[in-house]
Amino acid sequence: MKTLTDIEKFLIKNEKRAFVMARIATKDEDVALDLVQDTMLKLVSKYSKKPSAEWPPLFYRILQSRITDWYRRQGTQSRWRNWLGQSNNEEDEFNDSVLENQSNVNDLLPDESLQGFELNTILESAISELPxxxxxxxxxxxWQEFSTKETSAMMKCSEGSVKTHYSRAIATLKENLKDTPYKREFSQ
Amino acid sequence: MKDKKLTSAAKAALNEQTENLSSDTQQRLRLAREQALQRADKGLWAHSPSWKWLSGAGAGIALASVIAFMIVPNLQSNSLSPLDDLELLTAEVDLDLVDDLEFYQWLDESLTEGSDES
Structure with a gap:
């Protein structure tokens, strides 16, 4: 019977979460699978000999880099299409600034149907619509419960920026839950 | 307090998504993992598309540098000779490693701090 290696066990434990993260980021299952596979390949190829305690920050750092690269590639492709005169208005908006832009979950969920949505569905949509x-x-x-310091290394930014992004995320989520049946549960 | 409630609810929602992935998605993830492990075992990382892309980009940069050196010799007045530049550009340096050096420094420091504390 085949024995699982430590790195394989680590991947089995983390692949679903990584996939959900990538899918929420890209809103595309196939792209998310590619990003996760690429992340797994890089971790196994380059870092499997590192102590296993280093794998989680490495794994999620690689994943976040892949996701950011994907956004940048989308922006570049959009600019090329624009330059070649093949753009449409939606694609024109999709560039690096998307990293900071905000949108609202209520754009996705029709008002009249909000009452019927379960809290988890609403939260999933709200999270997926965060910048x-x-x-x-x-x-x-x-979700992953990494410290601010660990998160800053994974996101390649300062701890201060992580705190800012995180507090803005909480504020945006609360704002987006305002017009839902769960308004009182989470608002100040 | 409300923030904690919100993050707990969000965690529950994300966990639910993770636990309820379709069997097709789980199968595809398993295949992706197995392929990654097989490719890594066989040392095929160097043949992945992203590596090809990087190699192509590296070759392009090297070619552009040679052309710039030939066409604009006066611009090459730094202490490093153009051949030094070319050597740097064509050296088989692991670009990811260069990119990750800062991260490793941080990781080493963190682990050292962690082991000191425990």
């Missing part, structure tokens, strides 16, 4: 950096900070800090 990219806020989304990264929120998922790494709140």
């Amino acid at each position: 990219v950096r806020q989304k990264q900070a929120f998922m790494l800090r709140a």
